[in-house]
Amino acid sequence: MQFLGVELDKYEFRALLTAMVVMTIFIFSMLYVVGARRSDVPQCVNFDKSYLTPRVDKIDDSTYEVYMVAQMWGFQPDEIRIPVGSTVDFYLTSKDVVHGFYIDGKDVNMMAEYGNVTKRTAKFNTAGVYKIFCHEYCGVGHQNMEARIIVGFPSNQQ
């Protein structure tokens, strides 16, 4: 086996080949999941002052838009009640420093940054309480930031 005019050791060549194959498998799996599971990184949204108003908009019985604002040291809104099977668009921004936004049990993982807006969509098929943590250090009260998404409890029906 020749490489750049140098005799390549056969074991070395096999190792190189194995490394290439392993990486191809990794890359293929990664792209497959993006396509098949529609699991993607957050989307970019142009900034607008209206995103600084925290609110939950009900589009229809199973579609919601949550405009989430992270601030030192809490999330607004800090409790969201939705029925089972809801699809929720989360729009996220920050009023001050950088915060994290992580929904436990979901692969929703975003950074909240001042002057920037980001968006992820998630579907909640199982009833339960989903905690939202801030996972970026944001000052002395960082460890107290938490919000909840309550999915499918009777009080939702009112």
Add this chain to the structure above:
Amino acid sequence: MKISRWLRNVILTELFIPITLLIVGIYHGLMQTVYRAGLIHQSSFAGLDYYQGLTLHGVINALVLTTFFAVAFGHATVAYFLKVEPRKQPTKISMWLMIAGTAMASWAMFAGKADVLYTFYPPLKAHPLFYLGLAVMIVGSWIPLFDWIGLLKSWRASHVGEKVPLAVWGTVINFIIWFTCTLSVAYEVLFMLLPWSLGWKATVNVALARTLFWFFGHALVYFWLLPAYVMYYSFLPKLAGGKLYSDLVGRITFAIFLIFSIPVGVHHQFSDPSIEPNTKLTQSLLTFGVALPSFLTAFTMFATLEYAGRKNGGKGLFGWIGRLPFFDSSRYLFSYFICGLILFIFGGFTGIVNASYELNAVVHNTAFLPGHFHMTVAGPVILAMLGMSVHLVSQLKGKKIFAPALNTIVPYLWMIGVFIFSAGLMWGGLQGEPRRTNLGLSYLNPKSDLFHPQWVPDTLLTLCGGFIMFLAAVFFFIVFFGTFFRKQTQQADQLEFPVSEALHDEKIIPLFNDLRPWVILMILIILIAYIPAILDVFRFAGPGAPPHLPGSPVPGL
């Protein structure tokens, strides 16, 4: 070889200062596991706040120690392999700038005026001296590169037809990566954060600052790693009793690092706003490119070790493993290197998880991350640095190793500690446990409304690992300072390395003997990867952010 007194003193100073500071860094490493496991429910302990200690831990261990060591080891490598000492003036200016910068940043951190962690994301604001200090330290670390390039040029002129020594090839490549990547963080610090923290500029573009930071931040990890790689390729084979399997693979490895180390930084920002998914995907794929040299190294190192083991008399499929000098106190560097290599197998694979575009969403900013990078930076990187520091001190000061048996078991104890510690953190991370959080105050406090009992077992496991790592570090400090301050018994000012020969010593390939084409390729790939990222940031970002102190939701200096 014998080196000048002044150069000896520079190298010793550049080892002594960061390793002394490391005592503080390691102490707070232990304390974090204590807070996080909920053993104490306080915001501070012994006058040191959790986040202040976390800042010290990150800045000292990951920036100060690594930079000082890379410069000191670089001087030693270049002087030893090119047989010519660096010039006195620039070497000393570089040292004093690094010391002055470290002093400024340390003052700000110890005074509690810079609780912003080592990533210093704005709009959290630190004292201006913190930013200035970091910039001065970085500028100081640039100077040796230009001196070494001059030495390498004259070496090549007088050694036509010879290969550049592999260790020098690696060292110079490492500092080219360092110089290029720190340009962006120097810009961020000097032109964005410093005037803003002084109140001369009202706001800062948060997304731009983060993008500039990660342009630097990921290449930084290769700047930590490459000195260890230089040791693996140049010294490990000899220590094991064999030869380097292939010299050419070493050269290819360093060249691939040069072109792929920088244009991958966006993989730290997969969860960020204002960078398009396509830009993120491109850099995710490039990150797989930078995994390639580590695959090559893994093969070369195993092949090298197998060759050595068989040469030492090992038979059979696995018999060679037992013939390696694991516990030979006269070859203690082998122990430091092998433990680092074993940890790095796991560090490398978990790194691929983090670098994988959407899979990263499962673990981004959770405890999985520190779980991963303690198997890299607290694995091969720190073990190579600590082992080599003891070696250099003993040679340069003419001292015998203090407590040689202890010195030989330090890396094994450390490795066991890191495995337990990282297993705990990664387990926690997969259950959503956040990193960089004083869990003891809320999530691991049974009296708090936020108490999260699912994280009790994994934080306790992390605590066990942290204790073992701390114990290993204490043993290391005994060895290091014991050696440093004991009576001189040998000739001082010596610089010797266990230099390996190559088993396959391929003939010269001009492409792998000249850095210029690689530097041009590096610049091209950086432009292709980063122009879209910067354009995205300007396209999507809204108004800039006013400064915030960590203690107040109201903006202000």
